[in-house]
Amino acid sequence: MRIGILFGGRSGEHEVSLRSARSVLQAIDREKYSVSLIGITKNGRWIGGENPLAALEDGDEAIERCPDTILLIDPVDNSLIQISRNSNDETIYINKTEDLDVIFPVLHGSFGEDGAVQGLFELADIPYVGSGLVGSSVGMDKGVFKSVMCSAGLPVLPSMTVNRSEYRSNTAIMVDRIIRKLTLPVFIKPANLGSSVGITKANNIGELKSGLDEASKWDRRIVIEEGVNAREIEVSVLGNDDPQVSIAGEVVPQRDFYDYDAKYVSDDSELLIPAPISPDQLVRIQEMAIAAYKAVDCSGMARVDFLLDKSSGKVWINELNTIPGFTKISMYPKLWQASGIEYPELIDKLIELALERKEQRDATERSFEVLH
Numbered sequence: 260m261r262i263g264i265l266f267g268g269r270s271g272e273h274e275v276s277l278r279s280a281r282s283v284l285q286a287i288d289r290e291k292y293s294v295s296l297i298g299i300t301k302n303g304r305w306i307g308g309e310n311p312l313a314a315l316e317d318g319d320e321a322i323e324r325c326p327d328t329i330l331l332i333d334p335v336d337n338s339l340i341q342i343s344r345n346s347n348d349e350t351i352y353i354n355k356t357e358d359l360d361v362i363f364p365v366l367h368g369s370f371g372e373d374g375a376v377q378g379l380f381e382l383a384d385i386p387y388v389g390s391g392l393v394g395s396s397v398g399m400d401k402g403v404f405k406s407v408m409c410s411a412g413l414p415v416l417p418s419m420t421v422n423r424s425e426y427r428s429n430t431a432i433m434v435d436r437i438i439r440k441l442t443l444p445v446f447i448k449p450a451n452l453g454s455s456v457g458i459t460k461a462n463n464i465g466e467l468k469s470g471l472d473e474a475s476k477w478d479r480r481i482v483i484e485e486g487v488n489a490r491e492i493e494v495s496v497l498g499n500d501d502p503q504v505s506i507a508g509e510v511v512p513q514r515d516f517y518d519y520d521a522k523y524v525s526d527d528s529e530l531l532i533p534a535p536i537s538p539d540q541l542v543r544i545q546e547m548a549i550a551a552y553k554a555v556d557c558s559g560m561a562r563v564d565f566l567l568d569k570s571s572g573k574v575w576i577n578e579l580n581t582i583p584g585f586t587k588i589s590m591y592p593k594l595w596q597a598s599g600i601e602y603p604e605l606i607d608k609l610i611e612l613a614l615e616r617k618e619q620r621d622a623t624e625r626s627f628e629v630l631h
Contacts, residue, residue: 270369
């Protein structure tokens with residue numbers, strides 16, 4: 260079976276994606292699968308060749324030597340097409356390389372985790388790992404996700420969502436509105452980004468303004484959420500219509516919150532697996548994770564993050580990540596490993612779920628005949 264691993268991308272999580280792809284590549288069973296690597300540069304160019312992952316890690320000169328790569332949007336031909344150019348006479352060479360059986364997108368953030376690339380796979384009618392358009396887009400947008408959780412009767416922290424244009428044209432009014440509605444401290448987040456990119460904590464009005472400025476660099480919608488004195492608990496979910504959930508883990512950051520550096524650069528945060536919580540709390544969190552997963556119409560996988568109040572024990576759903584980190588230190592694979600599923604087996608299951616989801620799509624009628 261030929262698996263296309265897709266990585267990189269145009270989001271602020273480009274480097275995280277490369278690390279995740281490297282870990283998947285090292286863990287996937289090469290006796291079961293033939294692997295094709297497809298990289299996406301920061302400006303959106305799809306590249307192939309001998310090793311596009313190394314090229315993206317090495318930089319511009321290495322990237323320039325890679326041929327352009329295209330996935331045919333053709334339901335009867337899931338081929339990769341590579342385009343190379345002769346720099347001397349500008350001749351273009353088009354080569355059909357291989358047919359793909361499954362795409363494994365390891366794309367975090369915008370244009371990868373938000374339904375955009377999933378729409379491309381749907382048009383190409385090719386099986387792919389992870390959630391479809393709805394699960395991906397709703398899980399990605401923190402503001403919409405909170406609205407769906409409220410509709411499903413699941414607890415989320417008080418928050419509000421503002422548009423970048425509103426904030427920039429009426430800064431004082433928007434800041435005053437936030438202060439009136441929410442209690443400081445608050446967290447300011449780009450609505451459509453992960454890995455804590457662009458997230459800041461504000462304890463006063465000055466920090467609120469600078470946090471809004473920072474978040475507005477990364478997205479046109481900004482989520483402002485009340486902060487609580489809470490523990491961060493995470494569980495991993497795996498499956499389609501009948502998902503299973505892992506044991507819980509806890510992130511203990513050594514700074515204000517679990518930011519980008521804590522996740523991917525420094526090693527000063529502590530990951531507790533299993534999380535030191537009561538059996539009742541574990542069951543409650545696992546049930547809420549499954550409920551959130553189904554409410555968003557997820558498939559394949561997700562990591563669901565919770566906040567557990569240190570005083571009252573109250574639990575809120577924080578986020579749902581449909582393409583969670585897959586690096587060696589990422590919580591998603593570590594939680595499954597602690598639950599009895601090793602990394603290579605986890606990849607096998609995700610590919611099986613992609614094929615199962617494709618069978619479900621194929622069972623749907625696509626034409627309607629009107630009888631006269």
